[in-house]
Amino acid sequence: MPSRRSPWMNQDLDDFRQLARTFCEREIKPNIERFIEQKRVDRELWTRAGELGLLCASVPEEYGGGGGNFFHEAILIEEQARIGDSSWGAALHSGIVAHYLLHYGTEEQKREWLPKMASGEVVTAIAMTEPGTGSDLQGIKTKAVREGDDYVINGAKTFITNGYHADMVLVACKTSPDQAAAGVSLVIVPTSSEGFRRGRVLDKIGLKGQDTCELFFDDVRVPSSNLLGTEEGQGFVQLMMQLPQERLIVAVSCAASMDLMLDLTHEYTLTREAFGKPIFGFQNTKFKLAEVATEARVTRAFIDECLDLHVKSELDIPTAAMAKYWSSERAQQVADTCLQLHGGYGYMEEYPIARAWTDLRVSQIYAGTTEIMKEIIARSLPTPVMGQ
Numbered sequence: 001m002p003s004r005r006s007p008w009m010n011q012d013l014d015d016f017r018q019l020a021r022t023f024c025e026r027e028i029k030p031n032i033e034r035f036i037e038q039k040r041v042d043r044e045l046w047t048r049a050g051e052l053g054l055l056c057a058s059v060p061e062e063y064g065g066g067g068g069n070f071f072h073e074a075i076l077i078e079e080q081a082r083i084g085d086s087s088w089g090a091a092l093h094s095g096i097v098a099h100y101l102l103h104y105g106t107e108e109q110k111r112e113w114l115p116k117m118a119s120g121e122v123v124t125a126i127a128m129t130e131p132g133t134g135s136d137l138q139g140i141k142t143k144a145v146r147e148g149d150d151y152v153i154n155g156a157k158t159f160i161t162n163g164y165h166a167d168m169v170l171v172a173c174k175t176s177p178d179q180a181a182a183g184v185s186l187v188i189v190p191t192s193s194e195g196f197r198r199g200r201v202l203d204k205i206g207l208k209g210q211d212t213c214e215l216f217f218d219d220v221r222v223p224s225s226n227l228l229g230t231e232e233g234q235g236f237v238q239l240m241m242q243l244p245q246e247r248l249i250v251a252v253s254c255a256a257s258m259d260l261m262l263d264l265t266h267e268y269t270l271t272r273e274a275f276g277k278p279i280f281g282f283q284n285t286k287f288k289l290a291e292v293a294t295e296a297r298v299t300r301a302f303i304d305e306c307l308d309l310h311v312k313s314e315l316d317i318p319t320a321a322m323a324k325y326w327s328s329e330r331a332q333q334v335a336d337t338c339l340q341l342h343g344g345y346g347y348m349e350e351y352p353i354a355r356a357w358t359d360l361r362v363s364q365i366y367a368g369t370t371e372i373m374k375e376i377i378a379r380s381l382p383t384p385v386m387g388q
Contacts, residue, residue, distance in 0.1 A: 004297075006304045008071055008311070016057070016072055020079040023052060028085050035087040035209035039201045040164050043123075045088060050120025056094045059102060064115030069311050070095070070245070074252045081256035084352045086359045087209025089125075089162040091249050093117065097124040097170055099245060100186065104229045104238050109188065113168060125166040127157035127215055128239070137172065137239060138180040142217065144173035144187050146224065151175075151187055153195075153220040159366070163213025164201055166191055171217070172239065175232040184235035186228035195220040206358035244320035246367045248303075248310055251320075254327035254363055255303045258296040258334045261356055265289065265338040268353075272343075285341060292334050299327050318380035325373035328363035335360050 009017075027048060028041075035041050049055050057072035059065025066072060073095045080088060098117055101110055116122035133139045142155025153173060160169070169189045176183035189196065199214025228238065266289055269280035279285050306323045309315040335357040339346035346353050364370045 004300075006300075006307075008304065008308050012068075013071055013075060016068070017075045017079065019052060020054060020076045021082070023049065023054060024079045024083050024085065028080070028088060029083040032083075032085055032087065032209065035085075039209065040211035041088050041209065043165055046090075046093075046120035046123050046165070048120070049090065050118060053118075055090065055120055056098045056114065056118035058094070059098050059114055059118060063102070063110050064118040065098070066118070070248075071307065071311060073249070074307055077249060077252045078256040081253050082260060084260060084355065085209075086207050086355075089210060091253070092126065092161050093124050095249050096242065096246050097126050100126070100170055100228060100238065100242055103242070104186075104234070106225075106230060108225070109228070113188070122167040123162055123165040124168045124170065125160050125162040126170040126172075127160050128172045129157060129159045131156055131158050137184065137236060140172055140174060140184065142171065142173045143177055144171075144175050144185060146175070147221075149224050150221045151224055151226065153187065153189065153217045153222065155217050157215045157217075158199075159202070160213050160215050161210060163198060163215055164211030169215065170228065172235055175227075175235075179233070181236040182233045184239070185232045186235040186238055187222060188226040188228060189217070189220060189222055193220045193222055204362075206355070206361055240317075243368065244315055244317055245310065247320045247324035247373075248306060248315070250363050250367045251303050251306065251323040251327040254331035254360065255296070255300050257356055257360060258292070258299060258327075258331050261331075261334055261338045261353060262289065262292050262296055264353055264356075265292070265341050268342055268345075272345075279341065288337055288341060292337055295330050295334055299330050303327060316380075318377050321368070321373040321376040324367060325370055325377070328360070329370060331360050332364060 027045060053066050054076060057066035057068045058070050061067040073091065077091050098114060101113055113122065117124055128137060130140055130142060142153065142157065144151040144153045153171065167190065169191060171187050171189050173185055173187050174183045175185040195218040197216045199216060202212045202214065204212060269285050270278055272279050303323060306315055306319060339353050339357045342351060342353050345351050348354055
């Protein structure tokens with residue numbers, strides 16, 4: 001990782017980084033291969049992280065969190081990427097699900113769930129994507145029908161991170177099936193509910209240690225008080241307002257991965273020889289790594305700016321889309337360049353660069369595809385007035 005220190009860092013964040021780095025080095029790095037083999041992290045990893053205060057670091061202390069801000073979440077994401085791990089779904093749990101509850105949940109919902117999430121007692125997921133519905137969230141088919149004081153939920157979700165370990169899932173449902181965006185609501189579903197079942201852990205080309213599952217809801221009955229917030233039909237707006245933070249999480253991870261890939265490849269080219277000299281001795285290698293170093297530095301500077309804006313509540317939707325689009329596309333290009341410099345060994349799974357190459361590919365898809373990001377950015381461009 002580069003020695004450059006982000007301008008938003010301070011002593012408190014330095015201390016948090018050291019805590020996060022030590023945890024990732026001791027608790028995750030030695031187990032990465034095992035996590036990949038079993039397609040999930042150990043459940044105990046969550047409780048150990050909770051004991052150290054690494055979960056829900058940006059949640060206020062009154063709800064059991066660390067009382068920090070999104071800089072703390074970004075640091076944990078960076079330190080996880082630094083060791084080359086993509087299995088642990090802490091960013092989704094702390095940086096996404098917790099903030100839906102924090103921003104839109106009732107006081108009772110916050111006090112019921114957030115302290116347990118911060119301690120690691122409860123692992124969470126959010127279920128948006130369906131087998132027939134990807135980026136078009138208005139078209140979801142899962143229904144939550146009101147029956148007295150309950151909702152009865154039927155449907156299926158797929159590609160759900162933390163699906164295997166989840167104790168609670170925030171489910172995007174149609175509470176008014178005949179409406180599009182206005183019919184979407186978010187409902188809190190404990191996985192202990194009768195009628196809830198998990199499908200298989202999905203086989204992916206990357207992120208192989210992440211417990212990405214199918215989820216099924218067969219007449220799952222939950223109290224109407226489990227509606228996120230107090231009104232039906234607010235789910236689409238809630239999703240749209242929180243997606244910039246989700247996209248920034250992806251951007252932070254991609255930027256950190258670029259730094260890791262640069263370090264890995266630089267080290268490899270210094271030690272691997274061809275034609276009697278280190279690969280780094282060839283001009284092409286030096287130039288390629290110079291390009292990678294520049295791409296990584298430029299990307300990190302932009303992400304640092306976006307992080308600062310976000311903590312100030314000034315990050316707008318188009319800029320978040322730019323961050324996600326730019327970092328995910330550039331990270332994949334860097335992965336391709338670095339794998340090429342590894343030669344045939346770059347194609348072997350035991351080399352971290354091969355894993356990074358496959359892991360990063362989905363970053364251009366989830367949290368909104370590159371094409372969706374470009375659409376959002378294009379809509380923000382000023383429309384010229386004809387005749388001027």
